Amino acid sequence: MIYLDYSATTPINYEVLESLTKTSKEYFANPNSLHTLGVKSRELLTSATKQISDLFNVLDSEITFTSGSTEANNMALVGVALANMKRGNHIITSKLEHPSIYKILEYLQTLGFEVSYVDNDSDGLIDFEDLRRKIRPTTILVSICAVNSEVGVRQPLKMIRQIIKKENATTFLHSDMTQALGKIPVNFHDVDLASVSAHKIYGPKGIGLLYKNSRINIIPLIHGSSKDNSLKPGTPAVPLIVAMAKAIRLALNDLDRRETFVARLNERIVKELEVIDGIKINKTKYSIPHILNISLDNIRPETFIHAMEEYEIYLGTNTACSSGEISSSVMAIYNDRKRASGTIRISLSYLTTTDEINKFLTYFKICYAKLNALVQK
């Protein structure tokens, strides 16, 4: 099997899985219980939270555990919107966001919020001038992802935040950092709120977190009893949280070296594919090497993905969450409908081997030649 869909999700790390099972078995008690078992779970939960907050250099109380990035995005966007209704109803986002952001904003529009989409240049970089222009006194929130999930374009969040705060000091910046964590350095202090997820960094599914700067108040989406965090009431998922703490620690190891390695694999694929007729490489100078997007002129991406599957090679279309539609990110960058409708995402990991890439390239060419010939007839 050659798995090249790491940006959709990753296989769980063995050590992380060990922590998950061991915690599930040995620390099953409710951390809110008063007895010794509960206190033990509480200690473990506190240690795990502290490890995470230390790794991100934030306060324990600024971390809210969620079921994943989608929930964290909801908590952030809806929470900020509802808490700041009196101040304004305007929200800005980019054209390069994950579909979950757009769906939340559609919902907020039904509540009377107004959404603007900031332009980007042909490299996918946010158009700073346009951002400046779009910020109004009533703008309460800007949401821009750290790394785009389809083309891998990386945004300079620190600079974006400076621009925003200069125009309107009360506008908050949220960033979906799901595709950035574990691939490039992330800094929560560049933003006011951030979402990440464990399953993209070799952690378990069903756990993620929202970072929220302690100065910001947001309205909780879920209501219930809670000892830790009023944003996410209910019994804390200690085993998942512990597993995520470990996954984050492991993911932040060796970032540079891993990125260099993945960049080499990426370049090798680009070199071989860019010369093939009918293939376009959707890569800009801001794309991170882990995500490589290509467009096929003549072959439908689903067909191609199933053809590759015959050889046990697994690729992604746009993002796994919106398969079948056109790639909004490719559209936003290249403004070419045809190019945006036939995209395939090859996502790489430091676990990917050179040998896997060699095999992938061989079978890619075989499938491509076969399917292309059919279309040509």
Added chain:
Amino acid sequence: MQKLILIKYGELTTKKENINLFISTLKNNILKKLEDQDVLVSYDKGRMFISKKDEDYTNIIKLLKEVFGIHEIILAYRLESLDFNELKNNVLDLVKEENFKTFKVETKRSNKNIALTSLEISALVGSYILQNKDVSVDIHNPDLIIYLEIRNKDSYIYFTKIPGLGGYPVGTLGKGILMLSGGIDSPVAGYMAIKRGVKIEAVYFESPPHTSIEAKNKVIELGKILAKYNNDLKLHVINFTEIQESIYKNIPHNYLITIMRRMMYRICEIIAHSNNAKIIVNGESIGQVASQTLTSMKAINEVIKLPVIRPVACFDKLEIIDIAKKIGTYETSILPYEDCCTIFVPDHPVINPVIKECQEYEKLIPYQDLIYKAIKNHEIIRINSQETNNFKDLL
């Protein structure tokens, strides 16, 4: 030039006879503090030197700020030469990196064999900098002070002095038993005793099931903070339930607290003897609660012979809180868990207990047996100053 840490001893330089004990204890305390840091520590009568291969001292300075007996922590450059020309050129190289408009040079020369006096060295180095850099001298309010020290074999150059904690190296004055509750005062009292060179062992009284594990964990957390200054901390946990219940059942309630404190004192004295401690330290503050009136203190204190040191006795609550915040115990101390003093509290505790009555009442319970039993079965927790992660394998 080698970058290293230079340590100036504080008050201990006045201890002529014991100076070797003080310095070698300080060295051991520093080595213990920096045990994960891979450093070399050497010393002479006036200074201690800490060097590390990678010359990254950020973390080390942070840790040294928790060691008593240090007057100043200095990040210095060592020049292994006494040659004046070499010295002035090196100073010039170093100040090129610094951003300043005005400066002065201060020289200390413990090596009296070299030809130039301290003032002459300062003047010559100063004029050399003036010739080579667009800056001026301001001896009253300079942006940068260039400190030079000429010692026997080496010269040292530095710009900033970071104040240390002062006090005496922990252990140089012997051992003391700290009565550690979960409150605000006792950790501060412990800290102040440690500051004067007393190595602390703590005693905590628990009364399960009337007190919770969380209350005990809170004390362990406080112990961890004290352990940072105390090298480590031995925590004696005494199960006080039987004594407390027996007092509650048999003794008039207005005397509960007085008798309870007398029992605690007795237990602490026995633990002090068996651990070679010379004093008892606690967080009593005059007049704060019924058991801390002067009459109460006298009635309680009479059961033991060891000196009881009460570092915060004459401090206002707010002054104690300030110190607690500074040393980092406050946040933990105010966590809301019952300790064994706050349960079994009578509505009207006696504020002027009569010693005779205390003695009469105590005859009503077999307290010697109970104390013997409590001490025989007591739990000892060794708290390490290094933050240990109990869940290392899981996280």
